[in-house]
Amino acid sequence: MKPEPNFTGLYVPLVTPFTDELRLAPDAVARLADETLSSGASGLVALGTTAEAATLTAEEKRTVVRVCAAACRAHGAPLIVGVGTGDTAAAIASLRELAATGDVAAALVPAPPYVRPGEAGTLAHFTALAEDGGVPLIVYDIPYRSGQTLSADALAALGRLPGVVGVKHATGAIDATTVELLGSPPPGFAVLGGDDVVISPLVAAGAHGGILASANLRTAGYAELISLWRRGAAAPARELGAELARFSAALFAEPNPTVIKGVLHAQGRIPSAAVRLPLLPAAPATVRRAALLAERRALHASPA
Numbered sequence: 001m002k003p004e005p006n007f008t009g010l011y012v013p014l015v016t017p018f019t020d021e022l023r024l025a026p027d028a029v030a031r032l033a034d035e036t037l038s039s040g041a042s043g044l045v046a047l048g049t050t051a052e053a054a055t056l057t058a059e060e061k062r063t064v065v066r067v068c069a070a071a072c073r074a075h076g077a078p079l080i081v082g083v084g085t086g087d088t089a090a091a092i093a094s095l096r097e098l099a100a101t102g103d104v105a106a107a108l109v110p111a112p113p114y115v116r117p118g119e120a121g122t123l124a125h126f127t128a129l130a131e132d133g134g135v136p137l138i139v140y141d142i143p144y145r146s147g148q149t150l151s152a153d154a155l156a157a158l159g160r161l162p163g164v165v166g167v168k169h170a171t172g173a174i175d176a177t178t179v180e181l182l183g184s185p186p187p188g189f190a191v192l193g194g195d196d197v198v199i200s201p202l203v204a205a206g207a208h209g210g211i212l213a214s215a216n217l218r219t220a221g222y223a224e225l226i227s228l229w230r231r232g233a234a235a236p237a238r239e240l241g242a243e244l245a246r247f248s249a250a251l252f253a254e255p256n257p258t259v260i261k262g263v264l265h266a267q268g269r270i271p272s273a274a275v276r277l278p279l280l281p282a283a284p285a286t287v288r289r290a291a292l293l294a295e296r297r298a299l300h301a302s303p304a
């Protein structure tokens, strides 16, 4: 029997709350982190794309990681941290800094964005990170953001690297590569869904969990969805999955995380819906529509 991967269940990539003046709001990060972990998330992801990590200063990133690490420690939950750069040496430096904190269970690392080094270059990148970074790695397979596709063979080769513990599957499709990956994942290797709208069929097909921006809202619902599929409770899972897919579609009607921040602010959970350029705030009508769906009580879950 294959060993179960360490990363299963729901991981929530937290938004980064700002003030109306676009200053980091660390107290709101702490509150959100605690609420999320209290609502059934298995762990947190700091500095994901949802966190607007590309616009945070190095000091702000350290603050966000410190605050999320404290919440994870208090809940005995793992912290995953996003590290995204097209520069292998810079990524290693970031990973080493994270390793030194002793607080980080894994780093979520995309194929080098924008550079498009090919599969061999991507494999060499992750080999260097695994050897020298000092933190377990989750490969973020997101070709529509990175520009680099990964075949089933490339994913299998990445999965065999010591120190690579999983993949966040966000290719925009459940296709032949997905089926191949889920059919024979490397031992102990976690497949986590990252396309929110299709998380239900992906977990039904054997994924171990998800890293879902949508779960900043209705955390308990998304956690329950994953748990239902993993327990084999197909009928309620299908029903809840269909309902949450409509909710995720509403949250992704404009660039992520603008709608999520709008709804969190409307619920009084973050001080402002502000996002940093080049993102623009979501239209009020989009936020209203998603906020209505956020209130809906799903049959088999008590949404946060």
Ligand SMILES: O=C(O)C1=N[C@H](C(=O)O)C[C@H](O)C1
Pocket (backbone or CB within 6 Å): 013, 045, 048, 049, 050, 051, 194, 195, 196, 211, 212, 213, 214, 256, 257
């Ligand atoms: O930050 C993340 O991690 C996620 N980001 C994705 C995106 O913005 O494209 C969506 C996914 O839910 C998680």
